[in-house]
Amino acid sequence: MRELWEIFVSFFKMSAVTFGGGYAMLPILQREIVETKKWMTEERIIDYYAVSQGLPGIIAVNVAIFIGKERKGIPGGIAGALGIVGPCLFIITFIAAFLSNFQDNPIVRNAFAGIAVCVSALILNSVIGLWKKGVVDKTGITVFAIVFIGMMATGLSPIVLIVASAIFGIVSRKLAGGALK
Incomplete structure (x- = not known):
């Protein structure tokens, strides 16, 4: 208590x-x-x-x-x-x-x-x-730029951007052969 x-x-x-x-x-x-x-x-x-x-x-x-x-x-x-x-x-x-x-x-x-x-x-x-x-490498900078432009230019929902960023992070780490943290 x-x-x-x-x-x-x-x-x-x-x-x-x-x-x-x-x-x-x-x-x-x-x-x-x-x-x-x-x-x-x-x-x-x-x-x-x-x-x-x-x-x-x-x-x-x-x-x-x-x-x-x-x-x-x-x-x-x-x-x-x-x-x-x-x-x-x-x-x-x-x-x-x-x-x-x-x-x-x-x-x-x-x-x-x-x-x-x-x-x-x-x-x-x-x-x-x-x-x-969060932005510690080129992948992070790329995701940041894409999300920022996506928000400003398209008005996409933050949920869509967060889910897409998560998927991109997982896939890019897998393809690079890096371990998922």
């Missing part, structure tokens, strides 16, 4: 200080789960992140469920999910109750503008971290 509470509190704290959704949460997840708690490796978190992007729902919730489930099974997954959505529920309820009174306030507008800049920096940090871990 103590570890379930620890899972809940860890994700609750991360969610309470993360603005900008799942992408902005990656550096915080990495620091808390990998460096501080030492619950798993950075590669494992990135794997969970990649799979979560292809699943329905919110990326951060999916990742919290995966991590919690790995730690303590289904109850751990539930604890992670509840921890990650808890602060959002409180904040959204508070904002919904009082936003009409504050939405035109210049201080509130300026605060949200500042938060948007901060979130952009956090997302860029996540992109750089993912690039360093």
Whole structure:
């Protein structure tokens, strides 16, 4: 029970200080789960992140469920999910109750503008971290270029791009005679 509470509190704290959704949460997840708690490796978190992007729902919730489930099974997954959505529920309820009174306030507008800049920096940090871990050879650069162009030019579903990239990665490693990691 103590570890379930620890899972809940860890994700609750991360969610309470993360603005900008799942992408902005990656550096915080990495620091808390990998460096501080030492619950798993950075590669494992990135794997969970990649799979979560292809699943329905919110990326951060999916990742919290995966991590919690790995730690303590289904109850751990539930604890992670509840921890990650808890602060959002409180904040959204508070904002919904009082936003009409504050939405035109210049201080509130300026605060949200500042938060948007901060979130952009956090997302860029996540992109750089993912690039360093994921794009490690010519095959990675090729997949990145094809997926990027595919997204920009065709508007293909991310699910299609993720599945196609996975298949390409498996096939290209097999053809190259490399071992699948």
